[in-house]
Amino acid sequence: MINPYDIIPKYYQLANILRQKIREGEWPPRTPIPSERQLETQYSVSRTTIRQAIDYLEKQGFVYREHGRGTFVSPQKLQKGMQELTSFSEDMLRRGIQPGQVIQSIEYLLPPEEVLQRLELSPNTKVLRIERIRLGDGNPIGLQTSYLKLAEEQVIHREDLEATGSLYRILQDKFNIIPTEADETLEVTLATPSEASLLQIKAGAPLLLNERLLYNQNREPVEFVKILYRGDRYRYLTRLTK
């Protein structure tokens, strides 16, 4: 079942197998999964590897351990990782809402000073700004403005973005930029007339402002994004882990 000659690590293959059993309901929430010694013989790998696989699943929130008792399947909750959190599309799909977007602009320009500082860039540096209107079931939900720090040769075209619909997929597949961490803030603001007309609400209506600074796998800031959500149509979800 475990392929030792694969480039994919054993613990990773094993974690996928176990995750599958949890997702398919073979092991319901709160039930113990086989003990580490059992899995050791069952899959013919060392306990080191077993523990590494379970470590991985625990970090993802699929299982939890109790010293002296066993390892148990976590009750399904929000179940969100970075991938889903940072992706508007996946977030919406998860909630059963059809995502969409209208790309308003995509161009290189000199961003506000604040953005340069957040992206750890020197003054007078141009960055890529993408302005989008986010849709849920066809109706406007949010206004998103992204500022991206990209190398010269890393070019994003309007068509790419329209085709995939996901900025993060492009970053990952084309530029090997893997989002690994993000700092976020959320606060309340009131809609300006222009924002209001784009979101099809009244000026002065309450909005949820979500700011995010995204880091790549080397902990370098790559994107600073502001999203203005309609207060009446959006709810922010998150899971905190110790």
Place this chain on the structure above:
Amino acid sequence: MINPYDIIPKYYQLANILRQKIREGEWPPRTPIPSERQLETQYSVSRTTIRQAIDYLEKQGFVYREHGRGTFVSPQKLQKGMQELTSFSEDMLRRGIQPGQVIQSIEYLLPPEEVLQRLELSPNTKVLRIERIRLGDGNPIGLQTSYLKLAEEQVIHREDLEATGSLYRILQDKFNIIPTEADETLEVTLATPSEASLLQIKAGAPLLLNERLLYNQNREPVEFVKILYRGDRYRYLTRLTK
């Protein structure tokens, strides 16, 4: 330097030593920490232990690894874990604001149906409700309503709460309930007249509603809490990790 006869695990002691060096600035951000082989000889522990310690620091966000290059000190960011996130007091102190609270009520009662469901309780079960006004530098910032699932013998008195100021400290020290996970939602609402008067704002002013379901170390829900923050005086901070 590492005490082998201590009950405290070696990897944990080692992690503390390394974290200390980072906090004190001995190892500035982006600089490599000693390699795993170097630490191995330096502290006379096995590489297993070294890696376990670094795993721990990495999970806490103090360092990051780059395959083939080394392990590096993370640039300081929000630096928040569960502890700080779930504790209003610590959150405020971190921002340089003097926290405070006015306990409005603390009593056992039948909560709304929604709360019973969230706490996985059967109908007609009484829970402890705590209503508090949260203060920042003496001024009202938020209205907090907590519903707690506690055993018969787990009693919280008004005096305890007033003395420590921290509900989570009581849960941890007296009842051995350790918050390990939480699901949160954030959305915008408008202040009702009564809420407005408590928060000293106008009725209809925008508020940030933060709901949280808190789990203990066994992944059982223990607290459901709603916090209504003044939109003009509060900003929610969080850090997402992959």
Place this chain on the structure above:
DNA sequence: GTTGTAATGTGGTCATTACCAGTTATAATT
């Protein structure tokens, strides 16, 4: 029946050894 205790099973820690997989500096080659 109750209590204490030993056995057993669970995850937690740690050392040792080996090799693989990226990165980078250095030496050899051209």
Place this chain on the structure above:
DNA sequence: AATTATAACTGGTAATGACCACATTACAAC
């Protein structure tokens, strides 16, 4: 001088073996 190979790093994966700490069960003693 530029290029290419190599060696010497780095962290990543894996097996093996040992013992510890905690929880539960079985059972003997009372």
